[in-house]
Amino acid sequence: MSSQPANSKGAATRELIIDRAYAIASREGLEGLSIGDLAQAVGMSKSGVFAHFGSREDLQLAVLDEGGRRFGEFVLIPALRKPRGLARLRAIIDGWFDWVRENQHGCLVMSAISEYDSLPGPLHDAVVARVQRWRSDTTRATQMAIDSGELRADTDPQQVSFEIFGIALALHHDTRLFDPKLARTQAERAIERLFAAHSP
Amino acid sequence: MSSQPANSKGAATRELIIDRAYAIASREGLEGLSIGDLAQAVGMSKSGVFAHFGSREDLQLAVLDEGGRRFGEFVLIPALRKPRGLARLRAIIDGWFDWVRENQHGCLVMSAISEYDSLPGPLHDAVVARVQRWRSDTTRATQMAIDSGELRADTDPQQVSFEIFGIALALHHDTRLFDPKLARTQAERAIERLFAAHSP
DNA sequence: GAAAAAAACGAACGGTCGTACTATTTTCCG
DNA sequence: CGGAAAATAGTACGACCGTTCGTTTTTTTC
Secondary structure, eight states: OEEEEEHHHHHHHHHHHHHHHHHHHHHHHHHTHHHHHHHHTTTSSSOOOOOTTTSSSHHHHHEEEEEEEEIIIIIIIHHSSSTHHHHHHHHHHHHHHHHHHTTTTTOHHHHHHHHHHTOOOOHHHHHHHHHHHHHHHHHHHHHHHHHSSOOOOTTTTHHHHHHHHHHHHHHHHHHHSSOHHHHHHHHHHHHHHHHHHTOO | OOOEEEEESHHHHHHHHHHHHHHHHHHHHTTTTTTHHHHHHHOOHHHHHHHTSSHHHHHHHHEEEEEEEEEIIIIIHHHHHOTTTTTHHHHHHHHHHHHHHTTTOOOHHHHHHHHHHHSSHHHHHHHHHHHHHHHHHHHHHHHHHTTTTTTTTTTHHHHHHHHHHHHHHHHHHHHHHSSSHHHHHHHHHHHHHHHHHHOO
């Protein structure tokens, strides 16, 4: 394990900046992330922070990427250790629900969806690509549960994926606006009903 | 029907302003609504527009109100002409789905939810109150479908309401990010499954 | 340890924002 | 029609924004 030979300092502070930026953008959204605030949070000058990214947009893209990375690490990676089939699909959903609870005060990717869903540009494209990938991940996991015979053979995995997404959105919504505990219960009941409907 | 005797001009331009503001905020969000842009859209001076509202926040509140009013007029009012029970509940859902189609490029209230869900203040409170009212409307309609015997007696109307909300959120989401037609089909299929599960 | 390279700073720019204040114009009422 | 009242315009302010640029400090390399 050679330590950090070449570009040590630059990359390190860049990571620090992104870390703080992630925290801010989780609360305020990527559009609410200003370089001035970020610089203050890191303890650097505006221009010092700015120099690490060619533009604010590049910074936002980097932060969005970090958000997706953390989400995947929290939700997908653990689920991939479960056996293919319903167990893994359930792990994905549980992880997702836990993620919503842990990030009660703002999920960066969720906010980004609303911010850029109808605002053309690189950010929009990056968000769409990310959500598309996530959706196809859950669709694939659903397909595996069909293949293993734990869901009926005539189940449409895209349809199930759509409904799971809806339940997660409602959970996210109610967690933030109303009662997190109640929302979680309702989301879990909805999932149970969904699986029951497609159980063989 | 006395015409507009007293305060005619002021109220009229105020309505015009709110109408344009609604159009802008539907695309850009309430936070993206600036008085300068609005003034230009109305053909007035910034200060002229500003004078109609004590502050930007009051303007935003007025526009949010207008958004809620239009949504109610499009979705709820027609549904109230249907007989109580499943017919009315279905009318609410259909109207809602149509609303999402018609407002593909931005629904003001939906955007407002994301913008203010974790930003304390009068806007947050107004949004929460509005969504709460809407949710209780659908819960009440569901209850009527239970009372009429069209849904099973042991159906939890709040649970059904939660799930309808989730499906609508997923429809809204997929309509904007992916394929509107496919999303509509998936949403309708989800609704059918929901009703089938609670059908007596 | 000195030279080269990278990183961070500091000040300034042009721009937009919401708002306050004062003038001017338009509308309303007797 | 004329005077009061309401509506609109005009201007200016302070604050913040992303970005640029030249300088200074820190790190890396030889």
